[in-house]
Amino acid sequence: MKRSKVLVQESDFDVGAEIQWLRRGLPEIGAVATFVGTVRDINENSTVRAMTLEHYPGMTEKALENILKVADERFEVTSAMIIHRVGPLYPEDQIVFAAATSEHRQQAFLACEFIMDYLKTEAPFWKKEDTPEGARWVSARDSDDSAKERWEQAE
Amino acid sequence: MKRSKVLVQESDFDVGAEIQWLRRGLPEIGAVATFVGTVRDINENSTVRAMTLEHYPGMTEKALENILKVADERFEVTSAMIIHRVGPLYPEDQIVFAAATSEHRQQAFLACEFIMDYLKTEAPFWKKEDTPEGARWVSARDSDDSAKERWEQAE
Amino acid sequence: MKVKVRFFASLKEQFGQDSLEVSTVFEPATVAGLRAHLCAEHPAFAKAIAEIGRLRAAVNQDMADDDTPVADHAEVAFFPPVTGG
Amino acid sequence: MKVKVRFFASLKEQFGQDSLEVSTVFEPATVAGLRAHLCAEHPAFAKAIAEIGRLRAAVNQDMADDDTPVADHAEVAFFPPVTGG
Numbered sequence: 001m002k003r004s005k006v007l008v009q010e011s012d013f014d015v016g017a018e019i020q021w022l023r024r025g026l027p028e029i030g031a032v033a034t035f036v037g038t039v040r041d042i043n044e045n046s047t048v049r050a051m052t053l054e055h056y057p058g059m060t061e062k063a064l065e066n067i068l069k070v071a072d073e074r075f076e077v078t079s080a081m082i083i084h085r086v087g088p089l090y091p092e093d094q095i096v097f098a099a100a101t102s103e104h105r106q107q108a109f110l111a112c113e114f115i116m117d118y119l120k121t122e123a124p125f126w127k128k129e130d131t132p133e134g135a136r137w138v139s140a141r142d143s144d145d146s147a148k149e150r151w152e153q154a155e
Numbered sequence: 156m157k158r159s160k161v162l163v164q165e166s167d168f169d170v171g172a173e174i175q176w177l178r179r180g181l182p183e184i185g186a187v188a189t190f191v192g193t194v195r196d197i198n199e200n201s202t203v204r205a206m207t208l209e210h211y212p213g214m215t216e217k218a219l220e221n222i223l224k225v226a227d228e229r230f231e232v233t234s235a236m237i238i239h240r241v242g243p244l245y246p247e248d249q250i251v252f253a254a255a256t257s258e259h260r261q262q263a264f265l266a267c268e269f270i271m272d273y274l275k276t277e278a279p280f281w282k283k284e285d286t287p288e289g290a291r292w293v294s295a296r297d298s299d300d301s302a303k304e305r306w307e308q309a310e
Numbered sequence: 311m312k313v314k315v316r317f318f319a320s321l322k323e324q325f326g327q328d329s330l331e332v333s334t335v336f337e338p339a340t341v342a343g344l345r346a347h348l349c350a351e352h353p354a355f356a357k358a359i360a361e362i363g364r365l366r367a368a369v370n371q372d373m374a375d376d377d378t379p380v381a382d383h384a385e386v387a388f389f390p391p392v393t394g395g
Numbered sequence: 396m397k398v399k400v401r402f403f404a405s406l407k408e409q410f411g412q413d414s415l416e417v418s419t420v421f422e423p424a425t426v427a428g429l430r431a432h433l434c435a436e437h438p439a440f441a442k443a444i445a446e447i448g449r450l451r452a453a454v455n456q457d458m459a460d461d462d463t464p465v466a467d468h469a470e471v472a473f474f475p476p477v478t479g480g
Contacts, residue, residue: 038187
C-alpha cells in the first residue's frame with residue numbers, strides 16, 4: 001500500500017476531494033471502489049430525527065488503522081482510507097467513507113467491502129437515535145456478523 | 156428504482172456531484188457504492204501514452220440502460236447510474252463511473268459490482284492504446300467473462 | 311431482403327470499411343447465415359475475422375448469437391469482444 | 396494490581412459512570428476475571444450487563460475476549476456490540 005489514512009472527525013467530508021487524494025501521482029491505479037454510509041430517516045420502523053455517534057477515542061483510530069493494514073495484507077491495495085464521523089448527525093448526512101484503489105476492479109471492490117464489514121463489527125462506534133418514541137441505542141445487526149464471517153471462511 | 160441515468164460523453168465527470176445527484180431528496184438511502192475506472196500508464200507490460208475509446212452510438216446507451224434495469228430487478232436499488240467516456244483519454248483520466256444506492260450496504264455493493272461486470276462484457280466499447288511499440292487494440296480479458304458468469308450461476 | 315451491416319474496432323480496421331448493405335437473400339436468415347454470406351462475398355472479411363478470432367454480433371443494437379434471426383431491414387453489427395470499463 | 400476500566404454507550408448510561416479504577420487483585424487475571432470482580436463489587440454493573448445482553452471488551456484498546464490477559468496498568472473497556480458505519 002502506497003498511501004493510506006484514517007480520519008475520525010465531527011465535520012463532513014468531500015468524497016471527490018478524497019478520491020483525488022487517493023489517486024494523485026499513482027498512475028498504476030486502474031480502479032477506485034468507494035462506499036459512503038448515510039443517515040436514513042427511518043430505522044426499524046421509527047422516524048429518526050437525529051443521531052449521535054459515540055466512539056472510544058484512541059482505540060477508534062487504532063482499530064481503523066488495523067483494518068486498513070489487514071486489507072492491505074489480504075488484497076492488492078494501492079491506496080486506501082477510512083473517514084468516520086462522530087457527534088450529532090441528521091438524516092441524509094454522510095457518516096462514513098471507505099475507499100480502496102487497485103490496478104484492477106475485483107481487488108478494489110474486495111478491499112472496500114472487507115473494510116466496511118470489519119468496521120461494522122470491530123471499530124468502537126455506537127449510534128444513539130433520537131426518535132418520536134424517545135432516544136434509543138441502535139442494536140447490532142446479526143447480518144453484520146455474518147458479513148464479517150464470510151471473510152474468515154475465505155482464509 | 157427511483158432515479159437512474161446513463162451518460163456516454165467525451166467530457167470528464169465530477170464524482171462528488173454525481174453522488175449528490177443520486178442521493179438528493181432520497182433520505183431512505185443508507186448506502187452508496189461507487190466505482191471509478193481510470194487509465195493506467197502500463198498495460199500488459201507496455202507504457203500507455205494515450206488511448207482512444209470507440210463505441211457503437213445508439214447501442215451503447217441501450218446496453219447501459221438495460222444493465223441498470225437488470226440490476227434494479229435483481230437488487231434493492233434506490234438509484235443508480237453509469238457514465239462512460241469515449242474518445243481520446245490519457246493516463247490517470249477517469250474512464251467510467253458506476254454507482255448504486257440502497258438502504259443497506261450489501262445490496263449497494265452487489266448492484267455496483269453487477270453493473271461493472273456486465274458493462275465489461277456487454278457494453279459496446281473498445282479501447283485502442285497508443286504505446287511506444289505502436290497502436291494496439293486491447294484484448295478482452297478472460298477474467299471479465301468469469302466475473303460475469305458468477306452472476307449467472309447465482310440465478 | 312435488405313440488411314445494414316456495421317463493423318467496429320479492429321474488425322473495421324482490418325476489413326477496411328465501417329458498413330455495407332446486403333440486399334440479397336441469405337440462408338439461414340440468422341447471424342451465422344449472414345456471416346457466412348459475407349465471408350463468401352468478401353474474402354477480406356473472412357480474412358479479418360479469422361485474424362481476430364472471437365467475434366461478437368448485435369442485431370438491432372442488442373447483443374446476439376449465431377442463431378439470432380435477422381429480419382428484413384435489420385441492422386446487424388460485427389465486432390471483437392468488448393473492452394470498455 | 397491497578398487497572399483502569401472504561402464503559403461506553405448504553406453500558407455507560409445504565410451503569411451510570413464512564414470509568415473506575417480497580418486496585419485489588421482479581422482471579423483469573425483476565426477479562427472474564429475482571430468482569431466477575433466488577434459484578435461482585437458493583438451490583439449496578441451486574442444489572443447493567445444483564446440488561447444489555449451481549450457485552451464486548453477491549454484490553455489496551457484492542458478487541459479482547461474472555462481469556463485475554465489483563466496485566467497491571469492495563470486499560471480495559473466494556474461496551475455493547477458496536478454499531479458504527
